[in-house]
Amino acid sequence: xxxxxxxxxxxxxxxxxxxxxxxxxxxxxxxxxxxxxxxxxxxxxxxxxxxxxxxxxxxxxxxxxxxxxxxxxxxxxxxxxxxxxxxxxxxxxxxxxxxxxxxxxxxxxxxxxxxxxxxxxxxxxxxxxxxxxxxxxxxxxxxxxxxxxxxxxxxxxxxxxxx
Amino acid sequence: xxxxxxxxxxxxxxxxxxxxxxxxxxxxxxxxxxxxxxxxxxxxxxxxxxxxxxxxxxxxxxxxxxxxxxxxxxxxxxxxxxxxxxxxxxxxxxxxxxxxxxxxxxxxxxxxxxxxxxxxxxxxxxxxxxxxxxxxxxxxxxxxxxxxxxxxxxxxxxxxxxx
DNA sequence: TATTGTTATACTCTATAACTATA
DNA sequence: TATAGTTATAGAGTATAACAATA
Numbered sequence: 001x002x003x004x005x006x007x008x009x010x011x012x013x014x015x016x017x018x019x020x021x022x023x024x025x026x027x028x029x030x031x032x033x034x035x036x037x038x039x040x041x042x043x044x045x046x047x048x049x050x051x052x053x054x055x056x057x058x059x060x061x062x063x064x065x066x067x068x069x070x071x072x073x074x075x076x077x078x079x080x081x082x083x084x085x086x087x088x089x090x091x092x093x094x095x096x097x098x099x100x101x102x103x104x105x106x107x108x109x110x111x112x113x114x115x116x117x118x119x120x121x122x123x124x125x126x127x128x129x130x131x132x133x134x135x136x137x138x139x140x141x142x143x144x145x146x147x148x149x150x151x152x153x154x155x156x157x158x159x160x161x162x163x
Numbered sequence: 164x165x166x167x168x169x170x171x172x173x174x175x176x177x178x179x180x181x182x183x184x185x186x187x188x189x190x191x192x193x194x195x196x197x198x199x200x201x202x203x204x205x206x207x208x209x210x211x212x213x214x215x216x217x218x219x220x221x222x223x224x225x226x227x228x229x230x231x232x233x234x235x236x237x238x239x240x241x242x243x244x245x246x247x248x249x250x251x252x253x254x255x256x257x258x259x260x261x262x263x264x265x266x267x268x269x270x271x272x273x274x275x276x277x278x279x280x281x282x283x284x285x286x287x288x289x290x291x292x293x294x295x296x297x298x299x300x301x302x303x304x305x306x307x308x309x310x311x312x313x314x315x316x317x318x319x320x321x322x323x324x325x326x
Numbered sequence: 327t328a329t330t331g332t333t334a335t336a337c338t339c340t341a342t343a344a345c346t347a348t349a
Numbered sequence: 350t351a352t353a354g355t356t357a358t359a360g361a362g363t364a365t366a367a368c369a370a371t372a
Contacts, residue, residue: 108348
């Protein structure tokens with residue numbers, strides 16, 4: 001992080017960024033993961049909101065797009081969402097006309113994107129690309145690859161596909 | 164578990180591990196940050212709960228321990244918590260006898276750890292050390308250092324000290 | 327007038343228990 | 350009996366508006 005020589009800036013900075021030392025938290029992977037997630041996702045969240053999506057609903061549509069005919073439980077397992085909490089989300093996406101719920105079984109549904117859903121996802125995926133690309137303005141491509149490797153290792157170790 | 168030729172077992176296995184491909188999410192820094200955070204923090208969260216803390220309340224106590232006499236707004240700024248949401252948390256920590264709220268000003272308080280609060284934090288910080296150490300069972304020390312560097316860069320770029 | 331702490335409130339996210347119907 | 354989807358509900362976490370007291 002660069003040091004700052006501008007006096008005026010530093011004075012005005014005194015109030016806004018109180019020089020509070022968070023001690024060990026500044027070197028904690030857990031805490032930094034949270035702060036990094038917040039920083040990375042806030043912009044993407046705002047963009048998604050413009051087209052009526054949130055990260056959760058977006059991730060559901062990504063899964064269905066990738067595997068048409070998916071059942072709700074499979075989505076829940078894959079995304080680490082409780083089946084029970086998925087109900088309202090699926091309902092929301094169907095009500096908006098982006099998701100199609102067809103009986104696959106007496107007790108299960110096969111989910112697919114509708115045509116409007118496909119188009120919506122074209123936009124949403126472009127937003128994701130943009131968001132991911134903006135990360136390359138902060139860290140080098142090779143470092144991003146390394147970061148992804150570390151995150152996968154951490155994600156895979158803790159909770160195997162759920163929470 | 165030894166290899167099991169039992170048909171029934173293999174069939175039940177098919178259901179549990181649904182081969183759902185999340186597509187582009189698997190290579191998204193934002194999504195992986197979320198999954199990694201969940202994996203890393205869940206164990207720590209459970210440990211903290213044993214002594215009556217959560218990550219939020221823990222981070223508040225860390226800040227106060229690091230800078231005795233801190234005011235609520237400074238904590239809010241440093242941790243990225245809304246002042247308004249901090250009120251109940253501070254109240255909770257005072258009620259438990261871990262935090263001392265002394266008038267610093269007609270309108271502000273100076274926060275300090277009580278003796279029980281100091282002892283609680285000795286335990287909590289040991290838990291954090293353990294949690295951070297367990298990460299080294301997944302990635303090499305040098306890689307952990309690199310990861311921390313990346314996370315700091317990402318955290319610092321997006322939201323400058325708040326959300 | 328700006329700051330500090332506060333109340334009230336609302337919305338999202340997450341977690342659990344219990345139910346229906348189908349396999 | 351186990352599974353898929355569902356309902357109801359409760360607790361965190363987070364966000365905004367509005368207020369009182371003080372600087």
